[in-house]
Amino acid sequence: MQGLNDFLLMLDGFLGSAAWFPFVLLGVGLFFTVYLKFPQIRYFGHAWKVVRGKYDIKSAMGDTTHFQALTTALSGTVGTGNIGGVALAIHIGGPAALFWMWATAFFGMTTKFVEVTLSHKYRVKTADGTMAGGPMYYMDRRLNMKWLAVIFAIATVISSFGTGNLPQINNIASSMESTFGLEPLLTGGVLTVLLALVILGGIHRIAKVTSRIVPLMAFIYVIGALAVIFYNYQNILPSLVSVFSDAFSGSAAAGGFLGASFAYAFNKGVGRGLFSNEAGQGSAPIAHAAAKADEPVSEGIVSILEPFIDTIIVCTLTGLVILSSGVWTEKHQNSFQTADMRYLSGQYTDTAEADRVALSSFLIGSNEAKVEPYTGSVTVKDGVAIAPEYTLINAHSVAEDVIYLVGGHPYSGxxxxxxxxxxxxxxxxxxxSLLHSAALTTKAFTKGFFGDYGKYIVSIGLLLFAFSTAIAWSYYGDRAVTYLLGVKAVMPYRVFYCAGFLWAAVADTTVVWNLAAVAIVLMTLPNLFGIMILCREMKTTVADYWTDFYQQRSERKD
Structure with missing residues (x-):
């Protein structure tokens, strides 16, 4: 497993964690924002009217309503990225990471508008009578780049596991174990059965389930978050100030947090922002392609709401909970995962400025870091290392009170x-040590009006968020499989998808997150390339929509 994790980290170093990727992602969003004259602002009010069904046409082709398409797409984006992903971004990038998540969401609103419109425009009806769409169809039918469409579709299948399947159940199982003491395998087994019952019913059943889960889970989570934020009201303003003040300078060391440079916060904030709202990834267009609409732009306008709800609202609440509670800089008792641990030669402490600088440089991968990994044999007696010549780093912090166990008992040897x-x-x-991902958010939710009961809100919210994400991503994957192999291959895919869901309940969390990071980029790059080529067509399509829209309104008045 460690070898796999190292391989994934190497790939991620060339892809999502590479210095160029955030600039490409934000650059495309910025380009379309200016090119289309800020549609995320100008069309925002119109989007709410469309999603409420004000302009619905009963005879329009499709399988779902605008609202169901939106909730299905939201169920695919509002997941562990909003609970664990935000916590992970702040954990390694500091408050500044939240600012760059906002930036990704703002420009991502336009990116999503473009990708959904183009994908809806070139959707098709499959052999079983349902609609199928997504970037692979505009790549094939409009760009005549079947090779690119195939690459995207394969990446979508991989990403359905790496983004929508494995990280979701892994976080659910971890949360349920820490909160209720449930065995991960039991949690995975029960939810796998429920997942199978939903996805075997296809898009109609998926749409019905997600349209009910999304509003419920949002209500529960918002109430819990506000209970923490207002309990720590004196920290709200300082938290917001730190987000903005650190945005272009990086976050300084605080407590157990060793600090992060601007480049690191920028990279992790943009990366987590993409994982959260998936703008540019090309996943949401697959759900929106099923919507009943004859005008592709109308569905594209609906999709503008996704990054706003997902990141600007939900992720901001999570971020303020973590920052205002202060738990992101505090060390807590926990079990260390192998992928989170690094043994370094020499004795370091996070109370000395020179040590903090050295450790921070090492953790962000700076070439100037003078810290070396440790190699050697250490004697352990009754669970405690005797005269160690190393410093153990766990979860980007100096570990303290470390105990070594075998089968729950202190180890000697x-x-x-x-x-x-x-x-x-x-x-x-x-x-x-410091906490990250869902464990950090869970701890933060106990620092509010609900006290220790707050952890149950996270567990229930995570269960609903992550489970609905897994449902939506199964649909994305089966549409990609339909494009590649036809309708007959959908059922085997769904079976394999459920099997992976069960396996990931007991897998290493860090490995799962790293797999997700790689899979996201494998979808995103082909999609961004495709929509940039079609920028002129997008502008013409939008102009035609508004011409027809105002003409129809004028005719109705006459």
Whole structure:
């Protein structure tokens, strides 16, 4: 598993974590925002009218209403990215990461408008009578680039596991275990059965389920978040100030947090923003292609609401909960995961400025870092390392009160470490360190009016968020499989999708997140390339929509 994680990190280093990727993602959004004259602002009010059905035409082709298409797409985006993803971004990038998530969402509103409009325009009716759309169809039918369409469709299938399947159940199982003491395998087994019952019914059943889950989960989560934010009301303004003040300078060290440079916060904020709202990834257009609409632009306008709801509202609430509660800089007792641990030569402490600078440089991958991984053998007695010559870093922080266990009992014997990694796979490591992902958000939710009961809100919210995401992504995957292999291949895909869902309940969290990071970019790059080529057609299509819209309104008045 460690080898797989290292391979995924290497790929991510060339893709999503590379310095060029955030500029490409934001650059495309910025270009279309200016080129189309800020549609995310000008069409925002119109979008709410369309989604309420004000301009619906009963004879329009499609399988779902505008609202159902929106909630299906939202169920695919509002998931662990809003709970665990925001926490992970702040954990490694500091408050500044939240600012760059906002920027990604603002420009992403336009990107999503473009990709949904073009995908809806070139959708098709499949052999079973349902609608199928997405970037692979405009790539094939309009650009005549079947090779690019195939690449995107394959990437979508991979991403359906790496984004919508594996991280979702992994976070659910982890949360349920820490909150209710439920075994991950039990959680995975029960939810896999429920997942199968939903997705076997196709888009009609998926749309009905998500249109009910999304409003419920949003209500529960917002109430819980506000209970924390207003409980810590004195920290609201300082938290917001830190978001903006650190945006172009990076976040300084605070508590157990070792600090992050501007480049690191920018990269992680944009990356987590994409994972959260998926603007530019090309996933949401697949859901919107099923909407009953004869005007592709009308559905594109509806999609503008997604990044706003997903990131500007939900992610902001999560971010303010974490920042105002202060738990993001505090060390807590927890079990360490192998992929989170690094053993470094020498003794370091996060209370000394020089040590903090050295460790921070190492963690962000700076070439100037003088910290070296540790290799050697250490004697452990009754769970405690004897005179260690290393510093253990866990979750980007200096670990404290570290205990080594085997089968829940203190370990005594030799412990081998090679190039900063623990060799003894049977050892369980516990201690105090920073938290990240869903565990950090869960801890933050206990610092409000509901006290320790707040963790149940996160667990229930995460269950609903993540489960609905898995449902939506199964649809994205089966539309991609339909394009590649035809309708007959959909059922085998769904079976395999459910099997992966069960497996991921007991997989390593860090490995799952890294797989998701790679899969996202494999979808995003072909899609961004495609919509840029069609920029002129997009502008003409939008102009024609408004000409027809105002003409029809004039005729109705006459």
């Amino acid at each position: 030799e412990m081998k470490i090679e190039k900063g990694k623990l060799v003894n796979s049977e050892l369980e490591v516990t201690g105090r």
